[in-house]
Amino acid sequence: xxxxxxxxxxxxxxxxxxxxxxxxxxxxxxxxxxxxxxxxxxxxxxxxxxxxxxxxxxxxxxxxxxxxxxxxxxxxxxxxxxxxxxxxxxxxxxxxxxxxxxxxxxxxxxxxxxxxxxxxxxxxxxxxxxxxxxxxxxxxxxxxxxxxxxxxxxxxxxxxxxxxxxxxxxxxxxxxxxxxxxxxxxxxxxxxxxxxxxxxxxxxxxxxxxxxxxxxxxxxxxxxxxxxxxxxxxxxxxxxxxxxxxxxxxxxxxxxxxxxxxxxxxxxxxxxxxxxxxxxxxxxxxxxxxxxxxxxxxxxxxxxxxxxxxxxxxxxxxxxxxxxxxxxxxxxxxxxxxxxxxxxxxxxxxxxxxxxxxxxxxxxxxxxxxxxxxxxxxxxxxxxxxxxxxxxxxxxxxxxxxxxxxxxxxxxxxxxxxxxxxxxxxxxxxxxxxxxxxxxxxxxxxxxxxxxxxxxxxxxxxxxxxxxxxxxxxxxxxxxxxxxxxxxxxxxxxxxxxxxxxxxxxxxxxxxxxxxxxxxxxxxxxxxxxxxxxxxxxxxxxxxxxxxxxxxxxxxxxxxxxxxxxxxxxxxxxxxxxxxxxxxxxxxxxxxxxxxxxxxxxxxxxxxxxxxxxxxxx
Amino acid sequence: xxxxxxxxxxxxxxxxxxxxxxxxxxxxxxxxxxxxxxxxxxxxxxxxxxxxxxxxxxxxxxxxxxxxxxxxxxxxxxxxxxxxxxxxxxxxxxxxxxxxxxxxxxxxxxxxxxxxxxxxxxxxxxxxxxxxxxxxxxxxxxxxxxxxxxxxxxxxxxxxxxxxxxxxxxxx
Numbered sequence: 001x002x003x004x005x006x007x008x009x010x011x012x013x014x015x016x017x018x019x020x021x022x023x024x025x026x027x028x029x030x031x032x033x034x035x036x037x038x039x040x041x042x043x044x045x046x047x048x049x050x051x052x053x054x055x056x057x058x059x060x061x062x063x064x065x066x067x068x069x070x071x072x073x074x075x076x077x078x079x080x081x082x083x084x085x086x087x088x089x090x091x092x093x094x095x096x097x098x099x100x101x102x103x104x105x106x107x108x109x110x111x112x113x114x115x116x117x118x119x120x121x122x123x124x125x126x127x128x129x130x131x132x133x134x135x136x137x138x139x140x141x142x143x144x145x146x147x148x149x150x151x152x153x154x155x156x157x158x159x160x161x162x163x164x165x166x167x168x169x170x171x172x173x174x175x176x177x178x179x180x181x182x183x184x185x186x187x188x189x190x191x192x193x194x195x196x197x198x199x200x201x202x203x204x205x206x207x208x209x210x211x212x213x214x215x216x217x218x219x220x221x222x223x224x225x226x227x228x229x230x231x232x233x234x235x236x237x238x239x240x241x242x243x244x245x246x247x248x249x250x251x252x253x254x255x256x257x258x259x260x261x262x263x264x265x266x267x268x269x270x271x272x273x274x275x276x277x278x279x280x281x282x283x284x285x286x287x288x289x290x291x292x293x294x295x296x297x298x299x300x301x302x303x304x305x306x307x308x309x310x311x312x313x314x315x316x317x318x319x320x321x322x323x324x325x326x327x328x329x330x331x332x333x334x335x336x337x338x339x340x341x342x343x344x345x346x347x348x349x350x351x352x353x354x355x356x357x358x359x360x361x362x363x364x365x366x367x368x369x370x371x372x373x374x375x376x377x378x379x380x381x382x383x384x385x386x387x388x389x390x391x392x393x394x395x396x397x398x399x400x401x402x403x404x405x406x407x408x409x410x411x412x413x414x415x416x417x418x419x420x421x422x423x424x425x426x427x428x429x430x431x432x433x434x435x436x437x438x439x440x441x442x443x444x445x446x447x448x449x450x451x452x453x454x455x456x457x458x459x460x461x462x463x464x465x466x467x468x469x470x471x472x473x474x475x476x477x478x479x480x481x482x483x484x485x486x487x488x489x490x491x492x493x494x495x496x497x498x499x500x501x502x503x504x505x506x507x508x509x510x511x512x513x514x515x516x517x518x519x520x521x522x523x524x525x526x527x528x529x530x531x532x533x534x535x536x537x538x539x540x541x542x543x544x545x546x547x548x549x550x551x552x553x554x555x556x557x558x559x560x561x562x563x564x565x566x567x568x569x570x571x572x573x574x575x576x577x578x579x580x581x582x583x584x585x586x587x588x589x590x591x592x593x594x595x596x597x598x599x600x601x602x603x604x605x606x607x608x609x610x611x612x613x614x615x616x617x618x
Numbered sequence: 619x620x621x622x623x624x625x626x627x628x629x630x631x632x633x634x635x636x637x638x639x640x641x642x643x644x645x646x647x648x649x650x651x652x653x654x655x656x657x658x659x660x661x662x663x664x665x666x667x668x669x670x671x672x673x674x675x676x677x678x679x680x681x682x683x684x685x686x687x688x689x690x691x692x693x694x695x696x697x698x699x700x701x702x703x704x705x706x707x708x709x710x711x712x713x714x715x716x717x718x719x720x721x722x723x724x725x726x727x728x729x730x731x732x733x734x735x736x737x738x739x740x741x742x743x744x745x746x747x748x749x750x751x752x753x754x755x756x757x758x759x760x761x762x763x764x765x766x767x768x769x770x771x772x773x774x775x776x777x778x779x780x781x782x783x784x785x786x787x788x789x790x
Contacts, residue, residue, distance in 0.1 A: 019660075179659065223647050322786070381660030389651055415681065418655065420674040478670060479655050544661040591664045598665040602672055605652045 019149035021179060021380035022140045023187070023372025026129060026153055026167065028087040028210030028236055029339070031055050032366060033136040034373035035143075036382070041191065041370040044143045052365060053139075055209075057131045058082040059120035067135045076267060079104035079259040081118045085238055086132075088210045089114055089125040090170075091162030098234065102242065104259030113166065126170045133174035149536075150177035152376035154368050156211040157183035158231035158395050160441050161453050164481055177533075179379040181480045184208070185215035186226055186392055187371030188337040192362055193219045194374065194388075200332040201227075203320075205350050205358070206368075207313060208338035210236040214317045216324050216331070225391040228324035228414045230316045237270075237340035240306050245269035247305055248284045248295040261288045268293070276302050277342045303345045310349050317353060323414055334358045339365055391416055394481050400473060401438035401447045403428065410475045413443065417481055422474040431463040435471060437496075439485050458487040460494040534580040538571050538587050545594060548601060555600045567593045625679035625692060635690055635755040637683065646680045686748055687775060690755065690768045699761035701768045713770055720777055730788045737781045744774050 022035045022044075030052045034043045043051040050069070058071035059081045066074065075082040083105070089097065094109040106117040115122040133153075140148055153176075155167050164181055171178045185204035192198065199220050206213040213231040217224055245265045249256060256262045268286035275282040276299045285294040321328055334350050336358045341347065350358045378388045393416050399409040402425075411421050427435065435458045442450030461469055470490040477483050486497035545568060553561065567590040574586035626633045629645050651657070653672035658665040682688045691701045720740065727733045747770060754764045 180656075220647070223651070225647070319786070322782070379656060379659040389647070389654060390656065391647075391650055391654070416677045418670045418674045419677050420671075421678070476674070479673075540660060544665070548661065548665075595664040595668070598661070599668045601665070602653060602668045608652075 018382055019380040020140070020144050020146055021149050021373075021376035021382070022136075022151050023369050023374070023376045024133065024136055024151050024153045024171075024176075025184070025187070025369035025372060026087065026133060026155075026170075027055055027368075028085050028208055028238065029055055030209070030365070031132050031136060032369035033140050034366070034369040035140065036373055036377040041373040041377075043366050043369055044140055046139055047142075053132065053135060054084075055086065055132055056082060056084045057086070057128050059118040059123065061119045063120060065120075065131060067131055076260055076263045079263040080106055081120070083116060083118075083123070083128045085210050086125050086128040088234060088238070089116075090129065091160070091164075091166040092125075099242070102262060104262050113162075126166050126173060129167070129170035130173035133171055133176060137174055137176055147532075148176065149380050150179040150376065152180045152182055152187075152372045152379065153178060154184045154187045154372050155181050156206075156208070156231065156233055157185050157213040157215050157226075157229040158211065158233045159183075160233070160396055160451055161398075161481075161483055162451065163233065168480070168482070178480075179376055181482075182372060182375055182390065183213065183215065183226070183229065183392060183395075184211075184368045185213045185229070185337065186217065186224060186390060187369075187375065188335060188367045189215070189217045189219065189224055189371065190374050190388070190390070191367045191371035192335050192359070193217075193224065195362070198333070201326065201330055203317070203331050203334045203354070204337055205313070205317070205334050205341065206231075206337040207340040207346060208236050209340070210234070210238050212236060212313050212316065214313070214320050216320055216326060222387045223389045223391065226393045226414075226416075227326070228320045229393055229395050230320040230323065231395075232312065232316060235309065235312060236338075237273075239309055240273055240302075240340065240343075241266050241269045243305050243309070244273055244284065244297070244302060247301070248272075248293065248297065251295045252291075252293050254288055254290055254293055256288060258289055261290075264288065265293060272297055273302060273343075277344060299344070306343075306345065310345055313346075314349060314353055317350075328354055335362075336360045337364050337367055392479075392481070393417060394419075394477055396441045397443055398439070398441055398453075398475055398477070398483060399450075400425075401440060405447045407440055407442070407445060407447055407450055410473070411477060415477075417477045418479050420474060420476045422472050425471045425473060426467050427461065427464065427469045427471075428466055430466050432466065432469070433461045433463055434459045435461065435487070437473065437485065437487055439475075439483070439498075453483070454485065454498050456485075456487075456496055456498045458489065458494065458496040460492070461489045462492050464491075530580040531578065531583075534583040534587070535575060538575045538583050541587055541590055542568060542571055542575075545590065548594075548597070552597075552601045552604060555604065556597060560597070564590075564594060564597065624696060625682050626696075628676065628679050629683060631683070633693060633696065635686075635693060635752050637689065639684065642680070642683055646676065649676045686751075687768060687771050690751055690764065690771075693755055694761055694765045694768060697759070697761045699765050701765045703769055703772055706769065709770060709773070713773075717773055717777065724777075724781060724784060727784070730785065733781060733784050733788060737778070737785065740774065740778050740781060744771065744778065747771050747774060 020035065022033050025032045032043050032051055032053065034041055045051045053068045054072040056068060056071035056075060058066040058074050058078060071082055075084055091113060094107050094114045100107060108115040108117050108122050113124060115124050137148060151171065153167060153171050155164055168178055168181060185206045188204050188206060189202060202217050202219060204215045204217065211233050212235040213229065215229040216227040218227055248269060249265060256265045264286040268284050272282040272284040281296060281298045283294060284297050331354055334354050336347065341364055347358055347360065374388065375390060393414045394411065395413060397409050397413045398411040399407045402408045410423055411419060436455065437458060438455045439453045440447055440450040441453050444450050458471065471487055472490055473485065473487045475483060475485055486495065488495045556564065571586045571590050574583045577583055650673065653669055653676055655666050655669040655673055658669045682692055694701050723736050727736060747767065751764060751767045754760050754767055
């Protein structure tokens with residue numbers, strides 16, 4: 001640890017409490033953790049000096065695990081128990097996985113999300129991802145020799161609700177306090193924009209191991225505004241490998257019959273593909289059960305094979321430009337992110353589309369984690385928090401099922417978050433006392449073509465003639481892009497609500513059970529852990545409330561001031577307790593008791609912003 | 619400034635249809651800089667909740683103000699003459715004839731060039747209608763006429779969406 005800590009003016013409420021917050025890029029093929037140290041974002045290396053952690057987890061028969069490079073090294077020998085590219089399974093059912101017959105896993109169809117049968121039992125993709133996240137958390141804690149305040153985790157911009165929720169669940173399972181989920185292209189834009197001081201309209205083309213994203217952002221003076229986003233959450237470097245592997249097998253007249261064979265040929269294909277980014281030809285070679293595979297492949301072969309995949313990415317780029325009503329000539333630069341953008345074919349295609357050389361002057365593997373670290377540092381309230389503002393959008397429209405299996409769109413794609421929108425519905429039959437509400441996500445007109453997110457019922461509607469009830473359904477999307485839906489019959493006031501979680505994510509009880517079962521967190525005493533978290537929460541709220549009182553205390557009447565002071569004293573007293581429930585109760589009382597104060601402060605803030613300049617003067 | 623302020627008050631804008639888009643965007647960023655939940659990340663759950671509500675409110679107003687149709691509908695409503703698009707679909711016969719002609723032209727358009735030509739024509743008509751609406755609202759404050767023109771523009775917008783969908787299908 002540093003001996004001296006120097007805080008910048010206007011930074012954290014208490015300069016001695018600099019909070020350690022990290023950015024994590026949880027990638028399909030590899031993952032990284034980064035943090036802002038000495039004012040600069042940098043990726044944290046493991047003890048061997050490697051910053052990249054392969055996203056691979058191997059389950060061993062004795063209950064042990066190998067994670068990262070050690071697991072990847074065994075992927076060919078033990079393909080069924082070595083899970084790679086698990087990100088492609090997050091929030092997905094078995095039916096969603098195309099070409100699963102070519103993958104070496106034993107899939108189990110479970111409600112909501114698939115599972116993988118391993119020597120250590122059935123594992124959910126959330127659990128596998130949590131192993132990777134816990135490894136990175138440990139790395140960060142070792143680096144700083146301290147506990148983490150929280151983490152910003154990146155997800156593909158085109159991840160839907162179920163995939164985002166699964167990611168958040170995995171982080172929770174790994175014992176991380178999730179400050180925010182942000183999209184990968186946005187994170188890249190933050191790192192790129194801040195480093196180069198760029199302003200204007202930029203496209204971020206992000207082709208990773210398993211996902212493709214395209215985002216258009218407007219950068220101006222520390223504000224990163226996402227204009228539109230699109231992509232394909234099941235298209236990435238893995239698909240290039242698969243095409244090349246199939247082609248090589250066909251050339252050699254061989255078949256990959258066992259899981260080990262399938263893995264071996266994939267690994268060889270990937271190595272050949274990577275080599276072809278720098279040379280004109282390579283040999284794709286590996287031993288198979290049915291013989292030795294050895295095929296010469298040229299860059300032209302690879303490019304002919306994979307041109308349709310690149311064309312799919314370009315179609316998505318054009319769609320985003322149309323969505324944003326932006327002409328491609330208005331785009332000032334295309335920032336390339338993700339290891340797969342090293343392929344010359346990809347760079348040439350993007351360059352041709354935009355009519356300018358793509359920007360490749362940053363490390364495509366690290367830039368996402370670095371941007372996430374910068375955002376994490378700001379969200380932790382460390383210095384510089386007010387220099388960065390991120391305005392993100394939801395990638396896919398949200399709606400409800402109406403009569404005839406049609407979708408009524410409530411929040412359109414590319415709406416800036418947080419957002420809330422309400423729509424009124426009515427009853428269809430005389431005397432109808434309940435209404436089924438089915439929440440879906442997607443762009444298609446038919447419910448059956450969209451992804452089902454949640455179902456719930458509003459019951460207890462007083463019997464009326466058809467069309468007389470007025471049922472207001474409200475959608476709220478928070479800054480993480482996660483949705484909550486509520487319904488209320490306006491006449492009688494009956495209500496029902498759901499936070500969109502149970503149908504694809506995990507219920508809180510599942511998380512608690514997994515936490516207690518989890519090997520990597522088993523050494524943690526659950527009680528100790530809760531107690532520590534409660535104390536941190538209490539500390540945080542005490543500091544924040546004191547700071548708020550110092551600035552805006554004049555908004556409170558004398559009596560109100562006294563009430564807040566009493567609540568503060570109660571939290572201070574409870575903080576020493578060894579019962580986390582007692583601390584939580586005092587914290588909740590303080591939070592509730594200062595809600596009006598918080599609202600008054602916000603009002604003052606916005607009034608001051610408005611008083612600054614009238615629009616005519618801007 | 620209150621949560622219940624109308625969109626124009628919230629953004630400190632005069633109640634006019636003509637709008638400087640760059641100024642609106644700049645205003646939106648300034649307001650989000652004040653109310654976005656990230657600004658209150660370390661200030662506890664209460665501030666977070668309030669910030670999220672304000673931020674959503676500012677985004678909602680921004681969406682409405684930047685869309686000319688929704689902005690006009692909002693002005694009509696504030697003037698006490700709601701557009702009532704669902705209940706009031708009566709349109710002048712000449713307008714309806716043109717809609718029919720467009721629909722036929724879209725059905726008959728065989729290639730991308732033909733659809734694009736139609737798209738350009740619709741866009742020109744839309745711009746002319748918006749200019750007319752600007753005069754109706756800002757110069758004459760003739761609200762019943764404005765409401766009628768907004769409804770006509772809604773027809774045009776819906777048709778433009780169909781044209782876009784067709785273009786998208788042809789472009790794949």
